[in-house]
Amino acid sequence: MARPTAPGAHSGAPGAPGIERPADRTAMRPAVAAAVSTRRGVELALLAFAAVITTGALVLVEANQEQELTWALLYLGAAYLGLLAAAHLAVRKFAPYADPLVLPVAALLNGIGLVMIHRVDLARIARAASLGNSEPTQEALRQIGWTAIGLVFFVGVLAFVPDHRTLSRYGYTAGFVGLVLLALPAVLPASLSEVNGARIWIRIGPASIQPGEFAKILFVVFFASFLVVKRDLFTTAGKHFLGMTFPRPRDLGPLLVAWGVAMAVLVFESDLGTSLMFFGIVLVMLYVATERISWVIIGLSIFGAGAFAAWTFVTRVQTRVFVWLDPFADYNGRGFQVSQGLFGLATGGIGGTGLGAGRPELVPFASTDFIFTSLGEELGLVGIAALLLLYCLLATRAMRSALAVRDTFGKLLAAGLGWAIAWQVFVVVGGVINLIPNTGITAPFVSYGGSSLVANYALVALVLRVSNAARQPAAEKRPGAAPGPHQGPLAPLAEASTEMVSRDQVRTPPHGVGHQPAGRPGPGDPTDRAPRGRTRGE
Amino acid sequence: MNTPLRRVSLAVMVLILLLLGQATWIQVVKADEYRADPRNARVLLDEYSRQRGQISAGGEVLAQSVESPDPGDRLRYLRQYTEGPLYAPVTGYYSQIYGAGGMERAMDPVLNGTDDRLFVRRISDAITGRDPAGGNVVLSIDPRVQRAAYEAMTRRGYQGSVVAIRPQTGEVLAMVSTPSYDPNPLASHNGEVQQEAWEELTEADPPRLTNRAISETYPPGSTFKVVNTAAALEAGLISPQTPVTAAPRITLPDSTTQLENYDGKPCGPGATVPFATAFAKSCNGPFANLAVQVGPERLRAMATSLGFENPALTVPMPVQPSRVGDLDDGASLAQSGIGQRDVRLTPLQNAMIAATVANGGVPMSPHTVAQIQGQDLSTVDTTEPDRLARAFSQSTADTLTQLMIGSENNGSGEGKIPGVQIASKTGTAEWGASPKTNPPHTWYDAFGPVPDPQIAVSVIVERGGNRGEEATGGSVAAPIGRAVIAAALGGDS
DSSP: OOSSOHHHHHHHHTTTOOOOOOOOOGGGGGEEEEEEEOHHHHHHHHHHHHHHHHHHHHHHHHHHHHHOOHHHHHHHHHHHHHHHEEEEHHHHHHHHTSSSSHHHHHHHHHHHHHHHHHHHHHHHHHHHHTTOOOOOOOOHHHHHHHHHHHHHHHHHHHHHOSSSGGGGGGGHHHHHHEEEEEEEHHOOOHHEEEEEEEEEEEEEEEEEEEEHHHHHHHHHHHHHHHHHHHHHHHHHOEEEEEEEEOOOGGHHHHHHHHHHHHHHHHHHHHHHHHHHHHHHHHHHHHHHHHOHHHHHHHHHHHHHHHHHHHHHHHHHEEEHHHHHHOTTTTTTTHHHHHHHHHHHHHHHTTOOOTTTTGGGGGGTTTTTTTHHHHHHHHHHHHHHHHHHHHHHHHHHHHHHHHHHOBHHHHHHHHHHHHHHHHHHHHHHHHHHTTSSSSOOOOOTSSSSSSHHHHHHHHHHHHHHHHHHHSSSSSSOOSSSOOOTTTOOOOOOGGGGGGOOOOOOSSSSOSSSSTTTTSSSTTTTTTGGGGHHHHHHOO | HHHHHHHHHHHHHHHHHHHHHHHIIIITTTHHHHHHHHTOOOHHHHHHHBOOOEEEEEEEEEEEEEOOTTTTOOSSSEETTTTHHHHHHHHHHHEEETTOOOOHHHHHHHTOOOOGGOOOOOOOHHHTTEEEEEEOOEEEEOOOHHHHHHHHHHHHTTTTTEEEETTTBBBBBEEEEEEEOOTTTTGOOHHHHHHHHHHHTTTOOOOOSSSSHHHHOOOOOOGGHHHHHHHHHTTOOTTTTTTEEEOOOOEOSSOOOOOOTTTTTOOSSSSSSEEEHHHTOOOOOHHHHHHHHHHHHHHHHHHHHHTTTTTBBSSBBOOOOOOOOOSHHHHHHHHHTTTTTBBBBOOHHHHHHHHHHTTTTBBBBOEEEEEEOTTTTTTEOOOOOOOOOSSSHHHHHHHHHHHHHHHHSSOOOOOOOTTTOOOOEEEEEESSSSTTSEEEEEEEEEEEETTTTOOOEEEEEGGGGGGGGGOOIIIIIIIHHHHHHHTTTTTTO
């Protein structure tokens, strides 16, 4: 209840007409639809800025690697800007009110990732040349292809999901498909699924995808729709203990299922990263839906127990923990990669060696899982901090949309997606810099890897979709009113399994459509949560 | 639902802060440790991608980096030593696997170009687009003297060390340690070659990697009588004419142990001889008595002012401190007075003692680096002579010089240089667990020519060279010292 809500709003009928809520920053915007800025110009300017930084970084790499500085570099930068401009136009058409920061941040991360992948390519090519081997494939070129595919997905999601609430109808489908994707590598023969000891791939011919990346989004969709429907059940009953309300044992079912899935991934696919990712997302979404910290505590406890059991039985987990505790204990063996990564980071120091001037290729997987050590070596602590802040911005913009959007499904969806980004960054970067055991997943947008890039562009498109709904003026959303020029038909509210929430940040006058009729308080309104749970007695 | 949303946003920021904290821990706090870790190949690859500076002396290049002849070599520059074994004690080695030794280690910041004195050059290199390269180190070593000393030792198959110093400046003119080694295989880019060479050198007996001149301490034997005499002269306890005992043996104070002269013969026909005679013949009895007269404090103070007990001495390679040892009772004081018991010094220290006498009582801080140059051979820094606190007066120095001339003229005289007056003191030091049966270490400390000394030299031949138990400083070490002085004065050795 951090909102500076007037005391009357708690006891009185929440959201009743005539009660003036204190305005916050967002409320200062004009309520008239025509006057609401889409801020697409800001987005375009920021995208151009991202392209300039990316091109500049590319020039630095080439200069430091004593490659020829040609106009081709500028064309590359222009091509990159062109791709982004296309994405930008799609946002203009399909989600004109979307958050203007999200796409540029994703694009900048993608751009810096491309530059670093190219830089590692140069090192690999030089090494192959000195050993007399044939030239290795350039990952950067492939990654540019994946970027294009990712942006196609991005536009596709924006175009085919005109309203995020429609997704809530496909919750169980999403959950099922997600589960299949997650389980597929474990079922497939190892020859089709195992890469470097983890069975998280599906390899079809030359292409290989990591279905876990897509499963991540599908699970967020599933949990958002599932929790919207069931959350009343989870929040109404429970026992008070230690100052917290604990859920009834029978309500623990979904959590136990999620735990089971996480453990299965850990044991059958030997994939600590996906397991950790998956369970972390479930826990946080449960917490957001139920507002009960007890879920988190129970979840962490059973995950801790499961992880301990895994540590006891699964060699791969033991190895990761062993290396985490002392990377140098088995320097030439298990700890080699992490040790090399730490050496790279330390050599970079605060300012870094400069793009193209370090030796990131000494670390195995310098362009995928360990791309952050490559970046840390050449860009230093300063560069790492900048990248982490970009991720932080991306995640918090998603959270911001979750706060602003008015339906519970949208809130859970945006929060789940935003958290997924932050949590994945924590798990992968934390593993690489030895804050937590290394797990081997990719850094969103930065690491080389098609599945990750495509999935994350789709994820960002969904965040934009929710933020568009959050920032869209009410006049354009009113079903009765003439739909906005770019709006597809909205799903009737009654058909979507979501609940509208009265905003505590009132942007529209009290008679706005999203406003709840007096006497039927919206379940998501923070101002009435605690009392409602007890008085309704469902 | 907004309250948990805000908390989750907060959690996101906490996660990012945790990551930033750990990144800071690794990239700032632990950075130096990880960067310098020998297993971190980055520093090495970096070092080998820049041209390391050269080490030269008297216009001769002793060590330099050249483009690796192997085009597939991931290390771009190969370190080469022109006359490896001759200069190895000074240049040291530069190995990827085993690190660096000697000058390569001590002057590494200059040679790899990171030294602050090269900062301006680095900037100008960056602006003019010249490939960054290390600075050069010019040694004070005189190749003629070094070669004469090395050849004099190796020709006879001697194991030991020669150090020569210019008395007025402290410049080290020669620093020889035999048997020596070739640093080239250690600088090979082939790991197996390095490893083989390293194993051979570290297991060698007698040791070959050790720079005896500064890293090994020996009992000084009779050469320490110079220190003892200096302390006595300063205290006014004695003059060259003072009669001292001529007895072939004395009983050590506070004990029943007998101390006898080297050959067991009396120092002279009568009961006493003048002190000058005792010095020239290096009789032990008078000096044992003298040390007791001087007392532990003054003896130790004189040794300290000459450079003993200084763990911080570098040339710029760190020098093993020379020690006077335990002087608590009369017997140990008396034995220390003739350079036995626990007195231990480096050949460099002994050369410093001779140089101080030659310089009128003022010790000069010894150094081997004369100049630092930029990669274009322009002078960046020049080592200025550094006077240390006066150890004894000019008149003491004059008296010591006369005493040492007497000692020189008393000796066998092999290799004497016509027309050049040398002042010297020999030493024959017992060592080890069975001092009477071990072949003794033989010493020769000298400077010349008097009255205008150009060079002070200390020679030690371990285990008496090839003369077995009959070896003496005068017969084994002196000819080498004289050859070194002759080379310094321009003669042929």
